[in-house]
Amino acid sequence: MSAHETNVAGMAQIDADLARLGTEFRQWRAANSFRTSDDIPRVERPAGWVPRIDPVSVEERRRELAGFVEQWRATDVSGLPIPDQVDHRLLGSALARVRWELDVLRNWERDAVFLTSQILGPWFDLLLAPPPFGAARQADLVTVLGAVPQAVEQAIANLERAGVATLARVAAAELASIGSRLAGSVSALTAHVDAATATALAAAQPAASAALTRYAQWLEASAGRLGPEVVVGRDAFVWYLRHVALVATEPEELVRAALQEYRRAVAAETISRNRHRAVTDAPLAADVAAEVAAQAAAEAEVRALYEREGLLSQPESLRRYRFAEYPAYLEPIAFLGVTDDLTNERSREGDAVSYVPVPAVELPYFDAANARDPRLGIIHEGAHSQQLALSWGHPRAMRRQYVDSVANEGIAHYNEELMLDAGLFDDAPHSQTIVHNFMRLRALRVVVDVNLATGVFGLDEAIDFFVRLVPMDAPTATEETSYYVATPGLAMAYLVGKLEVKRLLADAVVARGDDFSLREFHDSLWLNGNVPVSLQRWELLGDRGDVDVLDAAGDWAETFPG
Structure with a gap:
């Protein structure tokens, strides 16, 4: 065997070892x-x-x-192609998350x-x-x-x-x-x-x-x-950004970007509300059956828009996202999680189901929006449904599973603005205003999430921030901010991920010029929707800028804040 053949065989063995390790870890993670x-x-x-x-x-x-x-x-993957090195980093992120959960968040x-x-x-x-x-x-x-x-x-x-x-x-x-x-x-x-x-x-x-x-x-x-809230602190939060979320931005930059987005969203929402001030609100669905029927028609409308405008491929084999009435056995314990069934890797072709309450004037924030225009749920949760179904079918097994929320939630939040810009809500003035309000809320979440994690805000300051700027009642603000203390990094994921997607899009447009295709870009983004955008940037554009920042943070096991 020649030296070249020996080297190729060695690289193939490393790749196989990495795939085996990834499979073993996924099985372990499912049980543990x-x-x-x-x-x-x-x-x-x-x-x-x-x-x-x-x-x-x-x-x-x-x-x-x-x-x-x-x-x-x-496992030394330095000699492997970039896609294999990306897979190795994905596994490293998943391993780091376990340490984060067990020994930092606790x-x-x-x-x-x-x-x-x-x-x-x-x-x-x-x-x-x-x-x-x-x-x-x-x-x-x-x-x-x-x-x-x-x-x-x-x-x-x-x-x-x-x-x-x-x-x-x-x-x-x-x-x-x-x-x-x-x-x-x-x-x-x-x-x-x-x-x-x-x-x-x-x-x-x-x-x-x-x-x-x-x-x-x-x-x-x-x-x-019992004890007081435990703030992870700036050093630990930066460790999470670099080694779990694989985000290269500094916490203070995240807050500055979020405040800028908040101001933009407030301006856009105010202008939209003023523009449509004479238009009455869309009526509530008459009942759950009417809302379910409206959502089925709206889901088809959204899919048609993706195809007509060349935004995202919608093959017939891609499963549907459906509303359904709460089963009586689920409703009493609905507080325990997001009430949908997005299925899993083995059943990815089955339709996803999201359970909705009886339409009423007094409903939680997102349920109230869906009861008037179910497209407002489709453009976020429906994007999750499609992204997960596509990612579960990825030819690279390492990319089929969740790594961190920044990529997944960023894509869904980006899709909200994409659908607004593409004209989905041209017939629904108040839905346009609501999408801007979505952006406003998610921008504020970054500010509270990051500032709580780094110790800039205390709990009382975070509560007051929400009460003044959303605005939000104090009990709800207390509940929301308490969650942020316990799960730093989750609330920021929506906007941070969206901004990373938009930066990638802008740079891809410049790099590809006349050859740039929105459909191809989005098809790749959704398929790789479990992959942090810093790694997608490296693979898609050959841009190591973010990856170099991640590398500069050092070995995660040696720099672990514990």
């Missing part, structure tokens, strides 16, 4: 990651899975993670809202996919309901040691009447499961309801003696 209330990072779990939140299992994960990190660091022992998610969230997740309920799903329902009492005891033990007072109060409020709400969920599910499962669920429900009620009472009684 915490449950999330977000819809983007959801993964298919092994049969009988329940979250593990005890210190012994956390320590076990630390040891197992160290083994993955050792293999990843030993929500598993600090955050009562997060622990509620671990206790009852798996029940919610199993209810999301529409019927029928197969035998495996029914068996899992029995398992997770039976695990609730022990999970409650572990959550209380964790919070006794390290709990945060504000988050305990938020969790207690969310759990009001939780015992009867869970009983209602179980009762409504009876008609959809077999007799043996119905009997098993009915037997497990009283103990689960009693445990959750005890948890809520303990939170209310104990919150006053």
